[in-house]
Amino acid sequence: MTDTAQFIDMILFIVLPYVAMATFFLVSIYRYLGRAFTYSSVSSQLLENKQHFWGLVPFHYGILVVLAGHVIAFLFPRELLLFNRVSLRLYILETTALVFGLLALIGLVSLILRRITEPKIRVVTTPMDWVLFVLLFVQVIAGVGIAVFYPWGSSWFAAAMTPYLWSLVKLQPDIQFVSGLSFWVKLHVVNAFVLIGLLPFTRLVHVLVAPNPYLWRRPQVVRWYRKPGGELAESKTGRS
Numbered sequence: 486m487t488d489t490a491q492f493i494d495m496i497l498f499i500v501l502p503y504v505a506m507a508t509f510f511l512v513s514i515y516r517y518l519g520r521a522f523t524y525s526s527v528s529s530q531l532l533e534n535k536q537h538f539w540g541l542v543p544f545h546y547g548i549l550v551v552l553a554g555h556v557i558a559f560l561f562p563r564e565l566l567l568f569n570r571v572s573l574r575l576y577i578l579e580t581t582a583l584v585f586g587l588l589a590l591i592g593l594v595s596l597i598l599r600r601i602t603e604p605k606i607r608v609v610t611t612p613m614d615w616v617l618f619v620l621l622f623v624q625v626i627a628g629v630g631i632a633v634f635y636p637w638g639s640s641w642f643a644a645a646m647t648p649y650l651w652s653l654v655k656l657q658p659d660i661q662f663v664s665g666l667s668f669w670v671k672l673h674v675v676n677a678f679v680l681i682g683l684l685p686f687t688r689l690v691h692v693l694v695a696p697n698p699y700l701w702r703r704p705q706v707v708r709w710y711r712k713p714g715g716e717l718a719e720s721k722t723g724r725s
Contacts, residue, residue, distance in 0.1 A: 491664075497675050498649070499658045505682030512685035536599045544592025550585040551628065554578075554639065559650055562643035569640050578639055583632045590625045597622065617687045620680050627673040635667060646674070 558565050569575040597618050600610050632638055649662035663674065684690055 494660050494664050497671070498660045498663055499653075501675065501682075502653050502658075502678050505678040508682045509685055513690065516685055516690065536595060536603070540592050540595030540599055542592065543588045544596060547585045547587070547589025547592060548625075551582060551589060554582055555642070558639060558642045559647050562647040565639060565643045569637075575637065575640070579632070579636060582639065583629070586625065586629045586632055590629055593618075593621055593625055613687055617683070617689065620676060620683070624673065624676045624680060627669055627676065631669055631673060635670065 569578065600606050600614070600618070635641075645662045645666065649659065652659040652662070663671065666674075
């Protein structure tokens with residue numbers, strides 16, 4: 486590896502991860518304490534629901550399963566490698582990961598097309614929304630491409646990526662585990678850290694708190710009524 490390539494790897498796989506994580510934690514905490522009302526997905530469901538449903542549901546199910554697989558490989562690499570020693574189990578695991586990756590891709594493409602084709606949705610779409618969609622699209626495309634062209638990802642993730650990630654956690658970054666990986670794998674990793682760093686600035690920040698209030702908040706019935714002047718107003722009624 487040349488000195489230039491090594492320097493680039495140090496920037497991308499040592500500096501960027503720490504900058505991204507520091508930004509994520511500091512901005513998320515600041516935004517929650519100072520601007521908690523902005524912790525929202527800014528839903529556009531009321532403007533258009535049919536395509537919203539068929540985009541959001543497959544994307545969420547797909548991305549959650551794939552993320553869960555990454556977390557398991559990170560926390561239990563030895564157990565995963567032992568699990569993959571049986572070929573049938575490895576095939577089932579890899580196929581499942583690819584199916585849910587494709588599900589996430591289909592949902593994401595549907596959501597992007599909805600933003601482009603629906604005038605009312607396009608008007609409320611911010612530049613940061615487009616940045617987020619581009620990064621998510623690159624991330625999912627790279628992930629699906631890796632699953633297809635660099636198979637057995639669950640095994641080499643546990644063998645290469647997990648030690649690298651743990652080296653970051655221990656504040657002893659070791660890039661030898663990732664320096665020899667392919668361009669697409671490196672793109673997938675770098676793009677993931679960029680997404681983490683940008684998450685507090687986007688609508689995705691709602692994933693940090695969205696499930697929590699519903700555990701103790703009383704169910705609400707939302708009714709819309711029209712004021713005498715013709716303006717729509719929202720009325721929320723709690724119910725047990």
